[in-house]
Structure formats: structure tokens, C-alpha cells
Amino acid sequence: MKFDKYGIGVVKGMVLTFKHLFRPPITVQYPEEKLVVSRRIRGNDLVWFLDKCTGCATCAKACPQGNIEIVTHVGSRNNYVVDKFDVDCGRCMFCGLCVEACPYDALAMGRSYERSQYRRSDVILSKEQLQLSDIRQPSGYARPRIEAGLPKQSLLVNWNMKEGGQKLSWLGLSKKRGRGV
Amino acid sequence: MTLLEQFRLFLAGIWPGWAAYLVPGIVGIVVVLAFVVVLVIVFIWVERRLLGRFQIRLGPNRLGPEGIFQPIATAVKILIKEDIVPAKADKIIHWLAPVVVFVPVLMIFAVVPIGQRAILTDLNVGIVYVVAVSSISAVGIYMAGWASDNKYSLIAAFRTVAQMVSYELPVVLSIVGVVLMAGSLSMTQIVESQTIPYLILQPLGFVIFFLGTLAEMNRSPFDLLEADSEIVAGYHIEYSGMKFAMFYLGEYGHALAYSCIVTTLFLSGWKGPFLPPIIWFLIKVFAVFGVIVWMRATLPRLRIDQLMSFAWKCMLPMAIINLFMIATEMLWLSEINLWILVVINVVAAGVLVLLWSRLFMLGGGRVEVR
Numbered sequence: 315m316k317f318d319k320y321g322i323g324v325v326k327g328m329v330l331t332f333k334h335l336f337r338p339p340i341t342v343q344y345p346e347e348k349l350v351v352s353r354r355i356r357g358n359d360l361v362w363f364l365d366k367c368t369g370c371a372t373c374a375k376a377c378p379q380g381n382i383e384i385v386t387h388v389g390s391r392n393n394y395v396v397d398k399f400d401v402d403c404g405r406c407m408f409c410g411l412c413v414e415a416c417p418y419d420a421l422a423m424g425r426s427y428e429r430s431q432y433r434r435s436d437v438i439l440s441k442e443q444l445q446l447s448d449i450r451q452p453s454g455y456a457r458p459r460i461e462a463g464l465p466k467q468s469l470l471v472n473w474n475m476k477e478g479g480q481k482l483s484w485l486g487l488s489k490k491r492g493r494g495v
Numbered sequence: 496m497t498l499l500e501q502f503r504l505f506l507a508g509i510w511p512g513w514a515a516y517l518v519p520g521i522v523g524i525v526v527v528l529a530f531v532v533v534l535v536i537v538f539i540w541v542e543r544r545l546l547g548r549f550q551i552r553l554g555p556n557r558l559g560p561e562g563i564f565q566p567i568a569t570a571v572k573i574l575i576k577e578d579i580v581p582a583k584a585d586k587i588i589h590w591l592a593p594v595v596v597f598v599p600v601l602m603i604f605a606v607v608p609i610g611q612r613a614i615l616t617d618l619n620v621g622i623v624y625v626v627a628v629s630s631i632s633a634v635g636i637y638m639a640g641w642a643s644d645n646k647y648s649l650i651a652a653f654r655t656v657a658q659m660v661s662y663e664l665p666v667v668l669s670i671v672g673v674v675l676m677a678g679s680l681s682m683t684q685i686v687e688s689q690t691i692p693y694l695i696l697q698p699l700g701f702v703i704f705f706l707g708t709l710a711e712m713n714r715s716p717f718d719l720l721e722a723d724s725e726i727v728a729g730y731h732i733e734y735s736g737m738k739f740a741m742f743y744l745g746e747y748g749h750a751l752a753y754s755c756i757v758t759t760l761f762l763s764g765w766k767g768p769f770l771p772p773i774i775w776f777l778i779k780v781f782a783v784f785g786v787i788v789w790m791r792a793t794l795p796r797l798r799i800d801q802l803m804s805f806a807w808k809c810m811l812p813m814a815i816i817n818l819f820m821i822a823t824e825m826l827w828l829s830e831i832n833l834w835i836l837v838v839i840n841v842v843a844a845g846v847l848v849l850l851w852s853r854l855f856m857l858g859g860g861r862v863e864v865r
Binding site: 321331332 | 547548549550551552553789790792793794848849852853
């Protein structure tokens with residue numbers, strides 16, 4: 315006897331939602347938990363390499379907004395020494411033209427996406443702030459060698475307990491906070 | 496003798512008569528009000544968290560341990576909102592409508608037996624009182640829709656009242672089945688008479704009563720008139736601030752009241768082994784509310800024509816058949832072992848539900864379902 319015509323769909327639906335009760339929630343509680351972003355992310359961030367930069371100011375010319383301000387003087391070995399390398403990230407649209415323009419790969423798009431500031435003056439980054447650091451890493455976008463070394467993106471579908479996420483007891487209400495991936 | 500009467504008797508020995516009469520009443524009302532308000536807040540929290548888990552998300556878990564203070568934050572947010580009254584609204588009725596919706600819900604709790612003696616008044620017509628009082632909120636809803644001077648709220652109010660009135664009939668008829676079996680209209684007597692919970696003894700009556708009350712308190716899947724994911728609000732579209740909070744509270748108060756009544760009528764109220772009566776009562780109330788949330792998480796809304804045809808073509812005939820069956824059993828099989836009645840009623844309920852489900856096929860059965 316087939317029950318397709320006897321309202322079995324209601325029962326099926328109820329069983330399905332009941333099973334959902336015992337599945338771990340997919341919610342990522344953002345400030346405490348973060349997923350690993352794509353290796354090729356174009357974050358709103360720039361990384362500047364001091365040793366590669368020759369101070370040619372090609373990036374400043376390429377910038378459609380004129381956000382990059384470079385001041386140099388001639389050094390002892392007939393080179394440019396960069397005095398000032400300021401990027402106004404408040405007006406930057408992260409088009410990446412400066413990165414493409416740079417003949418020496420001294421600029422790269424960064425991976426970070428958490429660059430909000432409370433003051434406008436804080437988004438103007440100086441050459442010290444722009445350099446490579448723990449929180450300022452270049453993205454693998456168009457740079458296969460960097461990409462190969464970056465951690466894999468964590469997807470919600472395979473975000474399992476071994477990778478450090480989704481710690482939820484059988485009927486527990488919340489995930490414990492602060493166990494970022 | 497209820498606890499309240501005992502308290503009154505105790506006070507009568509030491510205080511003057513009027514004080515001994517008034518004070519216990521006020522104390523009882525305050526206790527019941529506190530019970531209702533606390534439980535409503537817990538209900539709101541339970542609904543949000545449980546709905547979250549049904550949808551594989553977490554639900555609000557930030558404010559306080561496991562987000563238990565979130566409903567309080569919501570209440571504060573609503574309270575400090577501006578109270579807007581439309582310019583052409585009927586001011587007095589617009590102001591009165593939330594009260595008329597909310598107060599009857601509180602009045603229901605006067606006859607809800609939380610324990611054997613923990614009841615405000617053990618009316619001998621308790622369940623009739625519940626039916627009568629809970630119908631008043633339909634008037635309040637109509638007042639809200641009318642006084643808002645908004646055609647949409649008026650349409651919603653029309654439909655809500657139509658829905659509540661239509662579903663009143665099967666609900667009352669299924670209550671009659673319980674009353675026939677219990678032999679009393681008093682809520683405590685009904686609970687006392689349940690050696691086997693009427694959920695098992697009258698499954699059809701339970702289903703009709705449960706779905707009917709869901710429709711009466713405008714809960715999903717019968718909440719098409721205030722479908723919050725599709726339209727703005729329904730009859731309380733022109734309400735804001737505290738008045739809206741009254742409707743909101745009334746809605747959850749309704750859910751609480753009906754969970755209590757379902758528990759009393761069909762789940763043998765406070766009775767249960769080992770644990771104290773109040774714990775058993777709360778467990779059952781929360782189980783009923785959990786099923787309500789479960790249905791909300793699962794079932795899609797009905798259309799207005801489906802809603803009305805479900806009431807009149809399905810619930811009402813089934814309720815009459817159920818009442819007829821129970822009456823017959825009480826008349827001729829009253830001496831029989833209850834478990835035989837259980838088997839008869841469960842089989843009859845299954846057959847009836849299957850028969851009637853044929854009526855609600857896609858396109859009346861003319862459309863082929865794969």
C-alpha cells in the first residue's frame with residue numbers, strides 16, 4: 315500500500331526536521347570562530363616588500379585614485395631609498411592595478427579582510443605598517459608559489475571536528491566559544 | 496480543597512473577614528501572573544533556540560548563559576519604541592484592543608490545575624469557562640483590525656476571526672469527548688479521571704483538539720494571517736511599542752495557556768511517577784510546546800481556502816464522528832477494559848485520518864502524483 319496520497323509527506327517532513335535536531339549547527343560564531351579563507355582571496359589589504367622595492371613609483375602612477383604617495387631620495391649606491399610609502403586604504407578600491415604594475419613584485423594583495431578602523435587617519439598606512447607581518451600575509455592571487463604554501467580553505471561542508479570546528483555534544487545547546495579554526 | 500482556600504481558612508482565624516477574603520486572592524493572582532510571565536519568557540527563549548536547532552543553526556546564545564536573557568532584551572527594545580497611533584484610527588478602541596486580547600489569556604490560568612490542589616479556583620465548569628474566556632480574544636483582534644483604519648489589517652482581522660470561529664467548533668466537540676469520558680467539567684476532576692491519558696484513549700480527539708488550538712492561536716502552519724516571513728503583521732500592522740508587545744505577549748500567553756490545557760485534558764496533567772506534580776506538569780507543557788515549535792519548523796502555511804476547508808470538511812465531521820464514537824463507547828461499553836477501548840479508538844482514528852486524507856489531494860485527486 316502506497317501512502318503517497320494519504321498525507322505521508324507531512325510525516326516525512328516532520329521526521330526530517332527531527333533529524334536536524336541532532337545535527338551540529340553550521341553557524342560560525344564569527345569574532346571567536348573564523349573559517350580559513352580561500353587561498354586566492356583578494357582581501358582588502360596590501361603587502362609591501364621593502365627589499366624588493368626600488369622606489370620607481372610605477373605603482374603610484376598606476377593607481378587610478380592617486381592613493382599611493384612615495385617620497386624617495388638618492389642613496390649611496392646610486393639607488394632610490396624610500397622615505398615615505400603611504401597608501402590611503404580608505405579610498406582604495408583594491409583594484410590591484412598597482413600590484414600588476416609593479417615590475418619587481420614588491421606589492422601584493424593581502425589575505426586579510428579585517429581592516430576596519432574607527433578613524434579615517436588610521437586607514438592611511440605607512441611603510442612600516444604595510445610590510446610583511448603575521449597579520450599581513452600576501453594572498454595567492456596570481457602568485458602560484460605563495461599559493462602553494464598557504465593553508466587550504468575550510469569549507470562548511472567538510473568543517474569537521476578533526477579540523478577543530480563543530481564541537482557540539484549530542485544535545486548540547488551551544489558550541490564552546492573561541493575555538494577558531 | 497485547594498491551597499488557596501486553605502490559606503483563606505487559615506487567615507479567617509486571625510484576620511477580619513474582608514481581609515481574609517481579599518488577601519489570599521491577590522496573593523494567588525500574583526503567583527499565577529508571575530508563573531505566566533516567567534514561563535512566557537522561557538517559552539520565547541525555547542522557541543528561538545529550538546527553532547534554530549531545527550534549522551541547523553544555533554539561535555540567540557549571547558546574552559546571558561545560553562542566551563536566556565534575549566527575550567528580556569527584546570522586551571526592553573519593544574518597550575522603548577515609539578507608540579504610533581494612526582491619525583484616523585479609532586483611538587479608544589485602538590488602545591483597548593491589546594488589552595482585550597491579552598487579559599482573557601491571563602484569565603484562562605485561573606482554572607489551570609498545576610497540581611492537585613494548586614489551582615486558583617476549582618470551578619465545577621472549568622473547561623466551559625476556558626472555552627468561553629478564550630473566545631473573547633477574537634473580539635479584541637477584530638477591534639484591533641477595525642480601529643487601525645487600515646484595509647489590510649481589517650481584512651486580516653476578518654480572516655482571523657473567521658478562522659478562530661471555524662476552529663472553535665471542532666475544538667469544543669473534541670473537548671466534549673473528554674468531558675463525556677471524565678464525567679465532569681472540572682479541570683481537576685478531568686485530570687483525576689485519567690488513569691490512562693486521553694492522548695492514548697482518544698487519539699482522534701487529541702489530534703483534532705491540538706490542530707484546532709493551533710489554528711485558534713494563529714500558530715504555524717495556520718499562521719497565514721500574520722505570516723511573518725511573507726507579510727508584515729496582519730491585524731496588528733498598525734501597532735507598535737507596548738501595544739504590539741501586548742499582542743506578542745498574548746500570542747505566547749495563548750501558546751502557554753493552550754499547552755497547559757492540552758496537558759490537562761489529554762496528558763493527565765500533573766500526574767506522573769516519582770517526580771513532584773509541578774515538575775511533571777512543566778515537563779508535559781514543554782513537550783507540547785516543543786511539538787508546536789517542531790510543526791512550525793516543518794510545515795508550510797495553508798492557503799485561506801485550504802484553511803477553511805480543513806476546518807469545515809475535515810475537522811468538523813471528524814470531531815462529530817469522534818464524539819459519536821466516544822458517546823457510544825460510554826453508553827454501551829462503559830464496563831469494558833479501557834485497553835480494549837484504546838485499541839478500538841486508535842484503529843478508528845487511523846482509518847478516519849486515512850479516509851479523510853483522500854479529500855486533500857492535489858487538485859482534488861485529478862492531478863496525478865507521480
